Amino acid sequence: MQLLSIHSDYIEYETKKKTPVAEEIEPTLKSGRMDDALTIFIAVETYDEADPGATAENAAAEIKKTAEQVKTSRIMLYPYAHLSSDLAKPTVAVDILKRLEETLSIDYNVKRAPFGWYKAFKISCKGHPLSELSRTIRIGGEKGGEGSERSEGRDQKEGRKTEEVVSEALKSEEKAVSHWHVLTQEGELLSIEEFDFSDHPNLKKFVAYETSKSRAVDKIPPHVELMKRLELADYEPGSDSGNMRFYPKGTLIKRLLEAHVMNTVGEMGAVEVETPVMYDMNHPTLKKYLDRFPARQYSIESDKRSFFLRFAACFGQFLMNHDMTISHRNLPLKMVEMTRYSFRREQHGELVGLRRLRAFTMPDMHTLCSDMSGAIAEFKEQYVMCMRMLADVGLEDDYEVAIRFTRDFYEENRDFIKELVEIVGKPVLIELWDSRFFYFVLKFEFNYIDAMNKASALSTVQIDVENADRYDIKYIDRNGGENRPTILHCSPSGAIERCIYALLEREHLKSLEGGVPSLPTWLAPTQVRLIPVAERHLEYAEEIARALDRIRVDIDDREETVGKKVRAAGREWVPYTVIIGDRELESGVLSVNIRSDKVKVEETAQELSRRISSETAGMPYRRINLPMHLSERAIFFG
């Protein structure tokens, strides 16, 4: 709803002619006048149809506030369609106007100009600073329904502000009562106070982060500087905050991580699908789901329709599941999509580098299981797969586990929860809810804890007991009867960008402790850097490069000193650096610098090739994503 309020010496109107949507009125209302009144020009918009009651209430609160400020007791409500290009249906608009009139009449002397008439009017604006104000009313836009609290200047700027849908889940989260525990490997469920954290400093940080939410550190996140300096990714000023650009090296790393996730879930039987990034805001099923998911959306206007950008692949996959014919013989049925992108309109203050984005790449897999016991068996399998995934990415010892469930689920599955803790082999943070606020009864996440003691979820699996019903997803059982499957949501790695963030932060931490920062060899944008000493060694370097098959090799053929080239390779975290000069030309043996061990070895191209192949075994390979000769490379950053 759009409001334009004018504190006027007087306002008077006279109806002239009916429009097709005119309301029937008493003859006494055909003209009207009010002196020293607050005149409110109003346009009721499509958004307001969702909840006319709340819209009227919020608008009334807002108008009262203004009336108090300008100290008037008289209010003229004046329908004014031209304030908006997205008007509500006339019936709804009249309904809301009447409710508004009714509410305000309790405290004020209110008149309402008739809806749907061409009217002549005269108004005299007082002209003091508060005499002209505009307001946009959006349901759920502010917590507590207090109406708009934005400043005047901002209101005018954002007069066409896009709709903010705050889901019921976001609101209910405030009310959710959590009980925090630590479950030990021995199966003891201890309170936070009882548990001895002395051997588990990271778990302690994680618990502090989750429960007290208090952090007092003031450092710039190291990965932000690294992602730029290593030419992986950067902010894109031409887009919205939290939408990154990826340079060739960063893109390569992303593609490799994505490929590994897809290979892994493919091996466990998942089939890959692709679904749209935007959905109809008014689709009845989706609307209900929006309300159960604690996230803010981007919304898009197109013609007369409103769309929201997906924040996961659930929508597309569930809608697909709904239309499928599924037999019990097809279960468990796994579908996966590498969502590029998922969108979540996080608050500004929450966005940080690659850690938390508004557009991010996330594998999203859903598994339809016959029932809860099937779901539990799958959950365990995926839990183990996620552990392996993080180990492959290079984060084996760098995460803390949270397992969250409802009290009901726990009562029935105590041993299962204990088993999960045994599998991961370390104590786990437990969050227990008295009742179910979300669509799931059980979830786990693996959380990375960074140098600033912040926790970020990577892998996660959830057991969903709501959406099969909501999307009307069914399978046919042995006896020909229809059944609701139990659905698992799984992101094996979590957001791909976040994996990169975790790796960079971890390596930064390592360098603080005196180690040499580097990426796992299978992710290194350049795996071998060849440095010819002089121009006459270039040809031999090319030969070596050809011999290193399926390895990302490049050649620093720039006219620089060897010292400078070595330094450059080091700053790029290249794992293997090879100097090629007269000695190598004669002996056929290479002088290889191994970054991780800070040592130099003599080996042939074949030996080096085997070393790298064994290091990257089982991981995807992609060719180098830049010209092989450094002299041909443009600079992306710095």
Add this chain to the structure above:
RNA sequence: GCCUCGGUGGCUCAGCUGGCAGAGCGAGUGAUUUGUAAUCACUAGGUCGCGAGUUCAAAUCUCGCCCGAGGCUCCA
């Protein structure tokens, strides 16, 4: 969204009691053909985030806005 701090060549930053816009790195050109963390010389490169205001004069002072970082709030 709120509070605090910041934004000056491609990058990192100096200049900020108002008075000719600077350095290093990087880039281009030339010389050098080089053996393990920065070869030398020269040249180009700036709407000092954007917009107003104060002033003879604004990168510098004031106000508004945009963007970033940290904190708060929040976090599937």
